[in-house]
Amino acid sequence: MVSNVIEMMERMPLWIVILGVFLMGLASVDANVKSVFVFGDSQFDPGNNQYVKNCPLRANFIPYGSSFFHHPTGRFTNGRTVADFISQFLGIKFQKPYQEVYRLLAKDRRMSFPSNGLNFASAGSGLLPDTNRDSAVTSIQVQLQQFQSLIGKTPLTRNSSHKHLHIQQIQKSIFFLVSGGNDVFAYFLQHGASKMPSKSYVDSMLKEVVRFTSKIYRSGGRRIVLFSLGPVSCIPGRVLIPGAPTNRCIDKMRVMASHFNDGLKRIVKNIPKMYPGVIGVYAAVYDTTKKYLDNPKRYGFANITHACCGGGPLNGALQCGLMDYKLCLKPNEYFFWDYFHPTEHTYGLISKAFWAGGKEEIWPVNLKALASHRYNITFP
Secondary structure (H helix, E strand, O other): OHHHHHHHHHOOOHHHHHHHHHHHHHHOOOOOOOOEEEEEOOOOOOOHHHHOOOOOOOOOOOOOOOOOOOOOOOOOOOOOOHHHHHHHHHOOOOOOEHHHHHHHHHHOOOOOOOOOEEEOOOOOOOOOOOOOHHHOOOOHHHHHHHHHHHHHHOHHHOOHHHHHHHHHHHHOOEEEEEOOHHHHHHHHHOOOOOOOOHHHHHHHHHHHHHHHHHHHHHOOOOEEEEEOOOOHHHOHHHHHOOOOOOOOOOHHHHHHHHHHHHHHHHHHHHHHHHOOOOEEEEEOHHHHHHHHHHOHHHHOOOEEEEEOEEEOHHHOOEOOOOOOOEEOOOHHHEEEOOOOOEOHHHHHHHHHHHHHOOOOOEEOOOHHHHHHOOOOOOOO
């Protein structure tokens, strides 16, 4: 079980971890991150699902993308995601969908691997391989296989000098993982689909996070950012769950998400102990967004309960862009864009907090420090 792995990691003295991180920082102070590899679900999916046959979970139609790209890209929001904002802060191009690059590599074997990284995220996917399997989504396990396959088969690995350059890119990259929300939602939506108690179910999710981290480490990754679950219990799409309230969040779902986030914190604290030279970062999505939901006017929100685009109760019963949907006039004043996802405005606030925020938002270092190797390692 994941709890046994975490307990073993916690036995190592923290001063060893701090010293190792300090020395690693001294050894590579001149290296700046210019590459990001993204894994996860619809929060970061840049359009992978639109390339997958028989996958109905797509956002490649209007009005998705309308506020920034002015056309649908496959992203499940009206503009940029957190991954896009962070890329802009790093001064690099947005990562292309893996499914697009894979097809281009197949056509032109001389094509180089993207120097700015790649995005494998698939809307609807979860940490557990059975989550939304019937919708042909790409699970985290398969996303990892895709990544490892490209490492071994791209032209950059065909001779020793090119292989060395490719390994350097991986070692100097940041790896994002945002997943788990679909697993939690499926536990409630498909009541009885899992016979596990909620705690055991979450432990299984955390076990997959440990597995993911281990595989990224063995592939050469040294900067891993794990995003916590956000306010999944409050999304407008909760109305799809039989008996779900419309005037408040789902308490049992919030407790389940909190259990997952607590386990994720323990994993992050112990990543450097289990994987020498690796920095694990915890991006506190729930704690960060709670500030916006508690003080909406301060952050420019006029509506934090309804989706800007959708239909039915809370605009959460129908997907944006399909059937008889409604579209708000001012998306920037809404926390939620559609039944499951935040607006670009919300993503922008979250991104700024993770890029340069304090330890109440992201720890042990923010992404700006992680990218520039300016570490100040302390844990809450």
